[in-house]
Structures are given as structure tokens and as C-alpha cells.
């Protein structure tokens with residue numbers, strides 16, 4: 001059935017508004033699937049006066065009758081998952097059914113200790129600025145084939161054996177290299193086994209659940225975390241996360257074939273932000289950056305860190321359109337640009353005396369580019385009440401059209417405010 005499986009990805013450095021876009025579209029589908037990342041994500045959904053920030057749970061949890069899936073590609077911190085679930089239960093909002101893949105890897109307490117310790121060891125000039133959620137060390141164990149998976153938490157003997165092997169090495173590394181106290185086996189084992197007992201009712205064969213839903217003609221949204229430029233392969237390496245946020249990650253991270261994906265919607269903020277270290281060509285450390293941060297409330301949903309802000313980078317957007325195969329764009333936070341006399345967008349990079357419209361591979365080259373800007377006229381009218389593109393002021397419409405023409409991707413959803421209803425939908 002065409003048009004049934006849609007991947008929602010971040011087209012920039014994360015925090016584009018993926019949570020609100022998933023929330024806006026979730027009532028039309030049956031399943032919402034997270035396929036990578038972990039509790040480093042912070043996806044905000046605002047409904048009426050209530051604000052929800054999803055870190056591990058898919059952003060479809062508020063809808064009755066839906067199934068929310070945590071796929072094999074996600075790294076699960078069970079403590080965080082249970083806290084998020086309890087918060088929703090306390091509010092009576094845990095409305096969807098939850099399925100957690102047994103093959104997803106578990107973020108253990110030592111991964112978080114390692115994440116912090118390794119950042120400290122990297123020091124000022126080399127640190128990544130991670131979220132300290134244990135993401136990199138957990139994926140490293142997965143690749144090293146020593147990780148503990150969700151299914152292992154359900155079997156005391158398997159867990160004991162895997163944890164013992166792991167902890168021996170981790171404690172050596174922690175104490176000898178990182179100068180951190182070793183962690184006691186008994187406490188960790190008890191914590192992990194208790195987690196297993198609590199999440200057992202949710203553990204299942206996620207790939208089968210998703211594929212059977214597709215077979216039955218049901219709609220599925222794949223909810224990416226982070227963003228294209230934080231992708232381990234396609235992002236600004238080494239200043240990236242340790243997973244695959246690009247659209248292809250939806251397949252490996254949930255056990256679904258590429259032939260089943262119908263559409264890829266790229267979530268694009270109307271300007272750019274980045275949290276943590278790494279190149280950011282259009283970053284504005286002056287008045288404009290400050291203004292975007294304050295008007296856009298650009299503070300991390302997970303760590304509370306102020307986000308770095310700057311103009312929209314269309315070179316990067318075109319690149320994101322290519323590596324994700326975008327079939328549409330969800331343009332968020334257009335309202336944050338209201339009131340500016342003129343708005344700049346980067347349409348090229350000057351690198352070593354030459355101008356290019358292509359995003360250069362290699363993070364070190366990106367450090368040296370100087371953006372070439374195009375200035376577009378701003379608008380003064382508030383746009384929060386607009387529900388159709390035609391309601392937008394002419395200059396706002398022109399801004400959207402310029403983005404569409406440059407990237408070759410149509411804006412199918414436009415965010416004109418953070419609330420669920422502050423959304424313009426066209427052609428979705």
C-alpha cells in the first residue's frame with residue numbers, strides 16, 4: 001500500500017521540532033517507531049497547557065489505540081524509560097501500547113560514567129560536548145559485540161555472565177585510565193535484573209510487529225532522533241552522535257526493508273541551532289544569535305544547555321535532502337523569524353578561495369568555510385494564527401518558496417508556533 005510508511009528525520013543538528021511534527025501526524029497512523037539514539041533525545045510535544053518531553057518513548061504515546069515501538073537500533077536506559085512511563089501514567093496519558101525490541105542494547109550505569117570520564121579525558125579542545133547519557137559507550141559495546149541487550153535482562157544467568165565479563169574490563173578501564181572508582185557487581189546486577197522484571201511486559205519482537213502492521217496496510221511513522229549533521233557517517237564527524245539518524249537508519253534500526261519506505265519528511269528549523277561542540281558555519285555569536293535563542297527558547301530539552309544559533313544553512317539543507325532522499329519538508333519555528341527586517345540564508349560556502357554549493361566532507365574542512373549569504377526581506381505580522389499558506393504574509397511565503405526552490409523539497413508542514421494546532425498542513 002503506497003504512502004503508508006513515512007520516516008521523519010532531523011535535517012540539521014537535532015532539535016528541529018521532530019517531536020511536534022510526529023505528534024501532528026501520529027493520529028493518522030497506527031504505529032510510531034523510534035529506531036536509533038537513546039535518552040540523548042529530547043522531543044517536545046505541547047498540547048493545550050501541557051508540555052511533554054519524550055527522551056526514549058516515541059512521541060505517539062499520547063494517542064489512544066496506537067502502538068509505540070522502540071526498535072533494535074535504540075539504546076535503552078531502562079531507568080529512564082520506566083521514569084518516563086511512570087510520569088505519563090501518573091498523568092493518565094500513557095495511552096498507546098508500548099513494544100520494546102529485545103534486541104535493543106541497554107545503557108548500563110557504567111556507560112554514563114564512561115561518557116563523562118572520556119569527555120573529561122578528551123579535554124577542552126577535543127571534547128564532543130555529549131549529553132552524558134552513555135550513548136557513545138553503549139554503541140561502542142554493541143559494535144565490539146560485548147553489549148547487553150534488553151532480552152538479556154530477562155534471564156538471570158545470561159545477565160550474570162555478560163555483566164561479569166563486561167564489568168571486569170570496564171572497572172579496569174575506569175580505575176586505571178579514567179581514575180574513577182570501580183563499580184560493584186552485586187548492586188549493578190540487582191538494578192539490571194529489577195529493570196528486566198519491570199520492562200518484561202513490554203519486550204517483544206519489534207521487527208515483526210512493524211512488518212505485520214505494514215502487511216495489514218497500517219500506517220507507520222518512523223521517528224528519528226538527533227539529525228543528519230549528527231549522523232555518525234554523514235554528519236560533522238567526529239562531532240556527531242554514535243548512531244544513524246538519517247532515513248536509512250530507520251530500516252536497520254527497526255528491521256524493515258528499504259522497499260517498504262514510502263516517504264521521508266525532513267524536519268527543518270527556519271534557522272539553525274546546534275548543541276555541543278563542532279563546526280557550525282552560520283553560527284551567529286552576536287545580536288542575531290542572541291535574539292534567535294531568546295525568541296526561539298533555544299535551550300536543550302535534555303540538558304538545558306543554551307543552543308548555539310545562526311541563520312538557515314541551505315548548503316547543509318540540500319545535502320540533507322540528498323542523503324535522506326527527502327520527499328517533503330516540515331518547516332518549523334517560522335514564527336521565530338517574525339519581526340526581523342531582513343533574514344539571511346547561506347546559499348554557498350567559500351572554501352580556500354572558491355565558492356561551492358556543496359557541503360564538504362570532513363569536519364575539518366567545514367571549520368574553514370565562510371558562508372555566502374543571500375538576504376531576504378522579513379515580515380512584521382504575527383503568524384501564529386495562520387492555518388493556510390495563503391494566510392502567511394507575502395514575505396513569509398516568499399521565504400518558504402525560496403527554501404523550497406533551493407532545496408528542491410516542498411514544505412508540506414509549517415510550524416507557526418509550538419502548540420499542536422499551530423500548524424499549517426499542505427499536501428500531507
Ligand code: GDP
Nearest residue numbers: 015016017018019042043044333415416417418
Ligand atoms: P526535537 O528534538 O526535534 O523534537 O525538538 P525539541 O523539542 O528539542 O526542540 C524544539 C523546540 O521548539 C521545542 O521547545 C518545541 O516546543 C518548539 N517548537 C517546535 N515547533 C515550533 C514552532 O513552529 N514554533 C515555535 N515557536 N516553537 C516550536
Ligand code: IMO
Nearest residue numbers: 014015040041042129130131225226241275276
Ligand atoms: P534530539 O533528538 C541536539 C548532540 C550532543 C553532542 C553530540 C553527541 O532532541 O534532536 P551524544 O550524547 O549523542 O553522544 O552527544 O550530539 N546531541 C543532540 N543535539 N538534539 C539531540 O537530540 C541530540 N542528541 C545528541 O549535544 O553534540
Ligand code: MG
Nearest residue numbers: 015042043301
Ligand atoms: Mg530535542
